Amino acid sequence: MAGGEEFRLLVVVSWWFGVLEAPAGAQNVFCYGAFDVTSGKCNDLLGEGVAQDDCCLNHQYGFQLDRNGPCQACQAAHWSDWSPWSPCSVSCREGVQRRNRTCHGRNGPAGFCQASARQWEMKACSPMACCPRVGGWSAWAAWSPCSVTCLRGLQTRKRTCTNPAPDCGGSCLGDGAEQRSCDTNLICPTHGNWGNWGNWEPCPATCIPEGSGPQPRQQRRRQCNSPPPSRDPPGNPCPGADQDYRSCSGLPFCPQDGSWGSWKPTGSCSVTCGVGRTVEKRLCDSPAPKHGGKFCPGPDTHTDTCNTRTPCPVDGRWREWSEWSVCERKASNIRIACDELTGLQARTRTCVGRAHEGKRCVGPTMDIRSCYNVQLCSLKGAWTEWSPWGLCNPPCGEKPMKSRKRECKAIYPNYPMTVEGENGKVLNVSFWGRPRPNCQPLDGQGLVVEEQAPCQNVPPCED
Numbered sequence: 001m002a003g004g005e006e007f008r009l010l011v012v013v014s015w016w017f018g019v020l021e022a023p024a025g026a027q028n029v030f031c032y033g034a035f036d037v038t039s040g041k042c043n044d045l046l047g048e049g050v051a052q053d054d055c056c057l058n059h060q061y062g063f064q065l066d067r068n069g070p071c072q073a074c075q076a077a078h079w080s081d082w083s084p085w086s087p088c089s090v091s092c093r094e095g096v097q098r099r100n101r102t103c104h105g106r107n108g109p110a111g112f113c114q115a116s117a118r119q120w121e122m123k124a125c126s127p128m129a130c131c132p133r134v135g136g137w138s139a140w141a142a143w144s145p146c147s148v149t150c151l152r153g154l155q156t157r158k159r160t161c162t163n164p165a166p167d168c169g170g171s172c173l174g175d176g177a178e179q180r181s182c183d184t185n186l187i188c189p190t191h192g193n194w195g196n197w198g199n200w201e202p203c204p205a206t207c208i209p210e211g212s213g214p215q216p217r218q219q220r221r222r223q224c225n226s227p228p229p230s231r232d233p234p235g236n237p238c239p240g241a242d243q244d245y246r247s248c249s250g251l252p253f254c255p256q257d258g259s260w261g262s263w264k265p266t267g268s269c270s271v272t273c274g275v276g277r278t279v280e281k282r283l284c285d286s287p288a289p290k291h292g293g294k295f296c297p298g299p300d301t302h303t304d305t306c307n308t309r310t311p312c313p314v315d316g317r318w319r320e321w322s323e324w325s326v327c328e329r330k331a332s333n334i335r336i337a338c339d340e341l342t343g344l345q346a347r348t349r350t351c352v353g354r355a356h357e358g359k360r361c362v363g364p365t366m367d368i369r370s371c372y373n374v375q376l377c378s379l380k381g382a383w384t385e386w387s388p389w390g391l392c393n394p395p396c397g398e399k400p401m402k403s404r405k406r407e408c409k410a411i412y413p414n415y416p417m418t419v420e421g422e423n424g425k426v427l428n429v430s431f432w433g434r435p436r437p438n439c440q441p442l443d444g445q446g447l448v449v450e451e452q453a454p455c456q457n458v459p460p461c462e463d
Contacts, residue, residue, distance in 0.1 A: 028048075028051060029065055030064040031046045033276075037081070040080065046276070057275065057308075075106070076105050076108055091128065092127060092131035093126060093129070095125055095127075095456060096123065096455050098121065100119060102116070130168040133168055134173060151188050161176065191235040192238040193224070197244065200218040265280050266279045280303075311356040315359040316353055321347045324432060325347065327433065337373040341372075345368070377435045379437055380438055381409055382408070404451055412431050
């Protein structure tokens with residue numbers, strides 16, 4: 001493994017949902033028009049009682065065996081995206097973060113993982129280099145003047161968090177201000193204030209037909225009693241009038257409730273493959289509601305499932321490239337290893353999962369390149385710098401450790417890195433093989449020096 005690459009520890013957690021008594025494809029399921037690979041949830045219920053094979057004619061759909069069961073994807077098993085890293089387990093100094101991903105889909109030869117499997121990763125984190133330190137209060141300042149000029153009020157005094165000042169986001173314990181009561185030994189006058197308005201007098205009618213005449217007036221009253229003005233010392237009377245009027249004109253017309261028209265189809269089946277829906281619509285226009293009348297009760301659309309009995313196309317996907325073949329010259333007996341002689345090597349890949357006239361994989365199935373063979377060649381080496389700290393291992397076990405290393409890497413010969421191919425085309429040349437680098441021993445080691453340290457502040461794993 002090249003210097004600088006991170007180690008990744010993957011822990012796979014698998015679980016089973018139970019053994020089905022009937023063949024999977026023959027079961028009736030809850031069929032959904034969308035499967036969210038990020039959350040693993042089903043969306044857009046198309047209908048219940050749909051055969052699983054019919055539902056999965058479209059590989060982008062999902063299904064549930066029962067209402068409370070987990071959602072399952074119709075497509076071939078594949079990994080979801082990694083979840084975001086969890087918050088650091090501590091707010092200061094060193095802790096750890098975790099993330100996970102889940103395998104969604106159905107098991108089969110086109111799958112990339114075991115359905116319902118789960119993987120975890122954990123790494124070290126340090127939100128702050130230091131932890132908050134509590135500060136100390138200064139002495140109290142003098143009391144402020146009384147807050148009122150009559151009766152009883154409040155005085156306030158303050159202090160500052162400066163003795164000493166807090167460090168690294170800390171603060172002082174307690175309050176920075178306090179209050180106490182104070183008495184002026186004087187009586188305050190009470191000014192009058194209006195009470196709440198009384199209710200409006202009722203209008204002659206609650207609704208009128210269109211084209212009605214003038215409307216009557218309504219009246220309401222209020223009293224100066226919340227509180228009344230004091231006599232000694234004298235308080236001010238309530239300002240304004242104790243009566244209020246408004247016109248009853250503009251009363252609403254009497255309401256007319258609406259009624260539904262007939263159902264009308266809006267189109268054909270929503271899909272051309274798999275299971276879709278048909279939609280019918282009706283209008284609240286027989287008659288329409290007027291003057292605040294109630295809208296028609298119930299929905300204005302009605303949906304039902306429709307089955308095209310046609311499987312949906314599934315596009316092909318490339319598997320990973322194979323390892324490069326041995327770098328050699330097959331047409332001759334010339335030995336090219338450990339020499340400035342170029343050879344050829346190839347790698348291949350296969351297109352899997354294509355079905356029902358889906359798109360073929362784009363690109364070649366074979367890749368060929370020019371190469372120098374340095375397999376087991378003795379070369380001068382040099383020590384790399386320390387690699388970054390790797391993942392915590394184990395991510396969910398006791399006493400997880402992290403490590404980093406320095407490696408003795410071969411210094412490749414200064415061979416030409418391009419050659420001229422057919423029709424004068426310039427081709428790049430790559431080194432192939434595992435050479436035997438020679439470095440001065442470091443800490444008694446000739447090839448790899450590794451350093452380990454424990455991961456700090458590790459919380460327990462979630463179930």
